[in-house]
Amino acid sequence: MMSEEIIKDVIIGENEDYIINLGPQHPSTHGVLRFEVCLKGETVKYLIPHIGYIHRGIEKMCEANTYPQIIHLTDRMDYLSAHMNNEAVCMLVEEALQVEVPERVKYIRTILDELNRLASHQLWWSAFGMDLGALTTFFYGLRDREHILDIFEESFGSRLLHSFNTPGGLMHDVHPNFQKRIKEFITYFKKKLPEYDQLLTGNVIFQNRSIGIGNMSKETAIAYGVTGPSGRGSNYSCDIRKIAPYGAYDKVQFNEILETGCDTFARYKVRMREMWESLSILEQLVDNIPEGDFTAKMKPIIKLPAGEYFKRVETARGELAVYAVSDGNKSPLRMRFRTPNFSNLFVMNEITAGHKIADLIAISGSLDLVIPDIDR
Amino acid sequence: MLNRQELTDIIRGFEPDAEFSEGTQLLEAIVPAEKLFTLTEKLKSDKRTALNYMIDLTAVDFTTHFTVVYHLESTDFRHMLVLKSIISDRENPAIDSLTVLYPTAEYFEREVFDMFGIRFNNHPNLKRFFLEDDYGYPLRKDFRDEVNIIER
Amino acid sequence: MSSNIYDFSTLTGAIHTWLSGMMPSGMVIFSEMVLVGLAFLLMYALVGLFLVYFERKVCAFIQNRVGPNRVGPYGIIQTIADLIKLLMKELIPIRKSDKLLFNLAPYIVIICSFLAMAALPYAKGLQAMDFNIGVFYIMAVSSLSVIGILLAGWSSNSKYSLIGAMRSGAQIVSYELSVGLSLLAIVVFAGTMQLSGIVESQANGWWIFKGHIPAVISFIIFLIASTAEINRGPFDLAEAESELTAGFHTEYSGIKFAFFFLAEYMNMFIVSALGATVFLGGWMPFHIGNLDGFNQIMDYIPSAIWFFSKTFFIILIIMWFKWTFPRLRIDQLLTLEWKYLLPISLFNIVLIAFIVLMGWHF
Numbered sequence: 001m002m003s004e005e006i007i008k009d010v011i012i013g014e015n016e017d018y019i020i021n022l023g024p025q026h027p028s029t030h031g032v033l034r035f036e037v038c039l040k041g042e043t044v045k046y047l048i049p050h051i052g053y054i055h056r057g058i059e060k061m062c063e064a065n066t067y068p069q070i071i072h073l074t075d076r077m078d079y080l081s082a083h084m085n086n087e088a089v090c091m092l093v094e095e096a097l098q099v100e101v102p103e104r105v106k107y108i109r110t111i112l113d114e115l116n117r118l119a120s121h122q123l124w125w126s127a128f129g130m131d132l133g134a135l136t137t138f139f140y141g142l143r144d145r146e147h148i149l150d151i152f153e154e155s156f157g158s159r160l161l162h163s164f165n166t167p168g169g170l171m172h173d174v175h176p177n178f179q180k181r182i183k184e185f186i187t188y189f190k191k192k193l194p195e196y197d198q199l200l201t202g203n204v205i206f207q208n209r210s211i212g213i214g215n216m217s218k219e220t221a222i223a224y225g226v227t228g229p230s231g232r233g234s235n236y237s238c239d240i241r242k243i244a245p246y247g248a249y250d251k252v253q254f255n256e257i258l259e260t261g262c263d264t265f266a267r268y269k270v271r272m273r274e275m276w277e278s279l280s281i282l283e284q285l286v287d288n289i290p291e292g293d294f295t296a297k298m299k300p301i302i303k304l305p306a307g308e309y310f311k312r313v314e315t316a317r318g319e320l321a322v323y324a325v326s327d328g329n330k331s332p333l334r335m336r337f338r339t340p341n342f343s344n345l346f347v348m349n350e351i352t353a354g355h356k357i358a359d360l361i362a363i364s365g366s367l368d369l370v371i372p373d374i375d376r
Numbered sequence: 377m378l379n380r381q382e383l384t385d386i387i388r389g390f391e392p393d394a395e396f397s398e399g400t401q402l403l404e405a406i407v408p409a410e411k412l413f414t415l416t417e418k419l420k421s422d423k424r425t426a427l428n429y430m431i432d433l434t435a436v437d438f439t440t441h442f443t444v445v446y447h448l449e450s451t452d453f454r455h456m457l458v459l460k461s462i463i464s465d466r467e468n469p470a471i472d473s474l475t476v477l478y479p480t481a482e483y484f485e486r487e488v489f490d491m492f493g494i495r496f497n498n499h500p501n502l503k504r505f506f507l508e509d510d511y512g513y514p515l516r517k518d519f520r521d522e523v524n525i526i527e528r
Numbered sequence: 529m530s531s532n533i534y535d536f537s538t539l540t541g542a543i544h545t546w547l548s549g550m551m552p553s554g555m556v557i558f559s560e561m562v563l564v565g566l567a568f569l570l571m572y573a574l575v576g577l578f579l580v581y582f583e584r585k586v587c588a589f590i591q592n593r594v595g596p597n598r599v600g601p602y603g604i605i606q607t608i609a610d611l612i613k614l615l616m617k618e619l620i621p622i623r624k625s626d627k628l629l630f631n632l633a634p635y636i637v638i639i640c641s642f643l644a645m646a647a648l649p650y651a652k653g654l655q656a657m658d659f660n661i662g663v664f665y666i667m668a669v670s671s672l673s674v675i676g677i678l679l680a681g682w683s684s685n686s687k688y689s690l691i692g693a694m695r696s697g698a699q700i701v702s703y704e705l706s707v708g709l710s711l712l713a714i715v716v717f718a719g720t721m722q723l724s725g726i727v728e729s730q731a732n733g734w735w736i737f738k739g740h741i742p743a744v745i746s747f748i749i750f751l752i753a754s755t756a757e758i759n760r761g762p763f764d765l766a767e768a769e770s771e772l773t774a775g776f777h778t779e780y781s782g783i784k785f786a787f788f789f790l791a792e793y794m795n796m797f798i799v800s801a802l803g804a805t806v807f808l809g810g811w812m813p814f815h816i817g818n819l820d821g822f823n824q825i826m827d828y829i830p831s832a833i834w835f836f837s838k839t840f841f842i843i844l845i846i847m848w849f850k851w852t853f854p855r856l857r858i859d860q861l862l863t864l865e866w867k868y869l870l871p872i873s874l875f876n877i878v879l880i881a882f883i884v885l886m887g888w889h890f
Contacts, residue, residue, distance in 0.1 A: 052507065223428075237451075323432060343483075346483050
């Protein structure tokens with residue numbers, strides 16, 4: 001009797017699932033996320049993501065905080081595109097109150113958006129290379145990202161989560177060196193970006209590990225709500241900067257990067273080309289910042305009129321939508337953040353089935369997930 | 377791209393019971409909970425509207441009733457629509473699930489169930505997401521947690 | 529021609545005579561063995577320590593940073609500090625592991641690399657065991673380390689370790705073929721498997737130059753295959769930190785982990801030394817055919833320096849691979865071996881046999 005039970009425990013039969021947990025502490029899942037992976041040999045049969053390890057109740061907290069206080073909470077959702085998150089809430093409040101922000105504010109916000117996008121893509125490239133085993137990419141990417149973080153620190157005092165926006169404009173004006181340092185950075189980075197291609201993009205080993213891996217058709221992307229560079233790698237045109245322009249985006253010329261490959265390599269190339277586009281947007285904007293106020297006149301206590309408001313921005317990972325329901329008080333009745341990473345995560349089961357474990361790492365790296373954005 | 381009036385007419389054509397709100401930022405249609413699934417199915421398959429992209433699915437607690445809010449968009453025409461359903465039953469709130477139409481709805485609905493307690497009929501996997509099984513439903517207005525939440 | 533090079537056999541002969549004067553011949557052999565064993569232990573430890581430091585400095589240079597520079601001048605005592613830390617760590621036993629195999633695995637890996645090290649010629653006259661099947665012996669002995677890896681993965685009673693050990697076993701067994709065939713190429717040229725014979729035959733030029741095209745092909749295949757043999761560089765799937773959290777040695781801590789770590793570096797030293805001996809001339813200085821004056825000048829540099837600098841040159845190339853390339857997936861790794869390297873090696877052997885018959889080499 002006893003021995004039969006023990007034998008049943010130990011032997012894994014042909015038809016049973018061999019389940020492995022990847023995470024929550026794991027060098028490759030960028031944040032605390034647990035993948036329950038069912039394997040057959042080296043091949044993944046299905047996987048189930050388990051989230052909630054970093055759920056902080058941001059939506060509930062928004063109901064108890066005033067609108068300027070909510071800005072600081074939004075920083076912490078997708079911390080690599082912190083500025084875009086702030087901008088979404090600020091623009092929602094400004095449109096609700098029908099306040100017109102000065103041109104200077106729009107230009108500076110757009111410049112900071114693009115700098116943030118560059119910094120986020122640099123970190124993505126570093127981590128992606130490191131996940132695949134090219135450990136040197138981590139150092140090259142972060143070395144260049146330090147230049148952007150130095151610009152931020154000089155103007156705002158903090159490197160990553162600046163919370164510089166406030167409804168109506170900016171908290172204070174930027175440092176006088178702002179334009180000069182951005183121009184220096186643009187010249188510096190234009191020389192370094194081809195090095196990234198030399199190191200990783202053209203490498204045969206890298207191409208073997210990413211071409212044909214993780215195919216996501218355009219219909220799958222739309223059905224699962226995958227936006228951002230991950231969606232654009234499947235030829236799905238979803239750039240909010242083009243669909244509903246905000247800030248100074250209607251004053252600059254830039255291309256929406258689309259790739260038809262639908263696999264990991266296509267998503268990789270979209271982000272690399274987006275870095276070039278960001279540099280070109282910065283070049284167009286940095287010399288033309290109009291003089292003026294850094295904020296519009298706002299009342300000390302901001303109360304939105306009763307009603308519902310909706311605003312979308314394009315973060316480095318996709319479409320962030322903010323939906324606010326207000327009943328006339330200084331805190332919203334309900335604040336809802338539709339975050340890009342939430343939808344990007346759940347397409348993984350579709351596109352990973354049938355690949356190997358090593359491909360799972362490559363696919364989740366190419367989708368560029370930031371876990372606090374999923375859990376909020 | 378359809379403007380608000382055309383979209384309103386098409387929706388009234390599909391569903392005469394729908395009510396529309398005035399003066400809002402986006403076109404909103406309030407539909408009874410039983411008719412929601414059929415209306416959404418028609419809106420998705422109709423060639424003029426083609427609302428194939430679900431941006432968001434969430435719920436709001438207005439103390440007396442729940443409102444489940446759907447933000448839909450068309451990727452071909454880029455017009456947006458907000459669908460709402462009012463659920464007055466606070467003991468056992470339930471509504472139909474849209475998972476067969478929009479695969480992404482599966483996860484949005486799980487989150488709404490986790491936060492509000494609203495059940496979705498025909499949902500493939502209605503389990504809690506972020507929180508433990510016996511925690512209660514935090515985003516409801518009558519939720520109290522003496523240990524973790526400090527009331528002002 | 530190699531008469532100017534200092535011959536260590538004078539030194540070893542002198543020690544032998546001195547010992548024979550003091551004790552009966554049986555004891556002499558025994559005490560010589562003890563001396564040689566101690567010398568090897570010392571060299572193992574020192575070279576291992578130096579290699580870890582070397583790797584960290586090379587890695588830092590490629591990644592545009594400095595590397596260890598705090599502990600001791602230029603950070604040379606860093607490895608000793610790490611070793612002391614590892615020695616002081618708690619050995620965490622696993623509840624359901626197979627205790628005998630779990631403890632045995634690191635020792636098997638170390639013993640295999642010791643066995644291989646004993647047969648290498650370090651300088652003229654300084655070779656512990658000079659078999660007439662030298663190359664064959666080293667190949668056989670270094671294949672035994674796969675047993676240690678499989679035991680480590682199996683006895684850890686962890687799914688991750690098992691997957692890592694299986695992958696590693698498949699990889700090592702496959703790549704042994706290519707290593708063997710590429711070494712065989714030079715054996716065909718030299719006509720002997722005895723390592724001292726191979727080195728002597730390079731007295732008028734190294735085989736990589738004398739054997740022109742096929743020897744260069746063999747050398748490249750040897751570099752790739754031996755990097756895969758030692759689980760390093762783009763082939764380190766077995767211990768891929770970002771995928772399986774250190775693979776087959778996940779569950780080892782403290783001194784046992786230090787053994788695996790050290791054995792990996794010593795294996796790198798052994799394959800580089802083997803490559804240097806067979807392809808680049810071992811301790812033979814850089815001679816060019818008939819230029820006697822040039823050869824006399826080259827002979828002034830001691831043979832041990834020649835040997836170690838060639839070995840470290842190959843080690844540098846292997847380290848360069850690791851820090852530049854991403855990792856290959858397990859099926860791509862095996863495809864590379866079975867569909868590309870093996871056919872090329874076989875074709876190369878045929879080519880070399882033909883060239884040797886025709887006498888078309890230098």
